[in-house]
Amino acid sequence: MTTATTATAADVTATSAPTAPTADVTATAGTRVRRDLVHRAHEQEVLVSPPWREPDGGYGSRTVTTGISDYYRDHPVPHRLDALLLIEACRQAALSAAHAFEGLSENIAFFFNSIDMEITEPGQLAASDEELTIRSEFERLRLRGDGSPKQITYTQYGTDTSGRKLVRTSMAVQGLPKDRYPELRAYQRGGSPAPTTAALRSGQVRRADLGAPASVARTRVENVAIAGVRAEAGVRVADLAPDLANAALFDHDYDHFPAMVLIEAGRQLALSGTDRPAGHVVTAVRAAFEHFAELDAPIRLEARQGERWVDVDCVQDGLVVTRMAFALSPAPAGEA
Structure with missing residues (x-):
């Protein structure tokens, strides 16, 4: 959502990564990222692997759709075509990369500004039994001095093992430190919690x-x-x-x-x-x-x-x- 906040901390544009290690891409196959890096309480709601840094500066993750919530399989079509699964997996891929490599604080309450997702090859995605590789590129990653995001915008592609692009997304999010979030919400509600x-x-x-x-x-x-x-x-x-x-x-x-x-x-x-x-x-x-x-x-x-x-x-x-x-x-x- 787009709302003005009362934050006055200095903005910092993230231009270089902290010293988080680049992941072993092979070792991430089938392994879920830590729940705290994707802001999830339940393991079955974690849909991606730990992120890794790509040689050209982007970030990669793989979907992990074994052992996931039955909600994502409650369809007459293959779960790989579930728009909500794809959006959530892409959200998790981007935010876990920002936490692991770009200095984004983990103590953040996030909220979406916008989401744009398209399955560009639905037939191929439905017929595939592969996990997707999600490639994330941050277009804008502006952090306040406390490590919270003033705005993060990113684009992503989901590809199969041949490199064919099957899904694309573009998203924008904001966030505040968790201890300041209730103040924002009460302000927006006229003082009512x-x-x-x-x-x-x-x-x-x-x-x-x-x-x-x-x-x-x-x-x-x-x-x-x-x-x-x-x-x-x-x-x-x-x-x-x-x-x-x-x-x-x-x-x-x-x-x-x-x-x-x-x-x-x-x-x-x-x-x-x-x-x-x-x-x-x-x-x-x-x-x-x-x-x-x-x-x-x-x-x-x-x-x-x-x-x-x-x-x-x-x-x-x-x-x-x-x-x-x-x-x-x-x-x-x-x-x-």
Whole structure:
């Protein structure tokens, strides 16, 4: 999300790496990066290997999709085509490299500004049984004096072993030291502290009008994130209703709905508007996070079908907090 902060620490542009060692690329195969380097509490939510430095200055990681959460396999299409898996793996690849090699502090609360992801070769990706190599290049890495990121922008490619590019991403994130983050959130909320998923979880009741799993290309009800799907004046509408106990969507305690939850809900609403949700796959995602999506007020999703893209807005208290767009394609054949 894009919000002004009150930080006054001097900015530092990262131009050289600390003395973290270059990884043995062969040794990383099948090994997961440390959870703290990707800000994950559960091992099954870690999707990449330790990063390594490429000879020309970029960074590499490999996906590790064995033993991952069942959430990423709850699709009628191969898990390799899961847009959320690819986005999350690319996020983890970039941030772990920034922590390991670029001096980014680990004691940071991060939030997305924007995400742009495209599966450029969906047929080849569906047919492949290989882990992807993710190549990350930082376009801008501006750190404050305390090691927190004023802004990080990066581009990435996911390639197979032949070097063919199958996925591309571009992302922008910001962050603050964890001890300053509550101050920012209270300021944005007019002095009111934000509630947390941990506090709200026990009181959550599954909605009777939660979308049927098959209507959003899922098989398990706990992975459905929208309810009350309806048409209003030519717009497809739903309410955000994710399961706060779903550790794949809420890996740790949050004081807002994270980007991945909003994208998942948007994807589901886009798929629900097709004649056969299980026969389609999201091949591209664009998302801009303009405000925090608060936990304590309803969020309405509005989908509008364009020529190629389905535009989905997340609206809270009359304000668009997130703007997304999804490109859908017929699902290619491949083993799930």
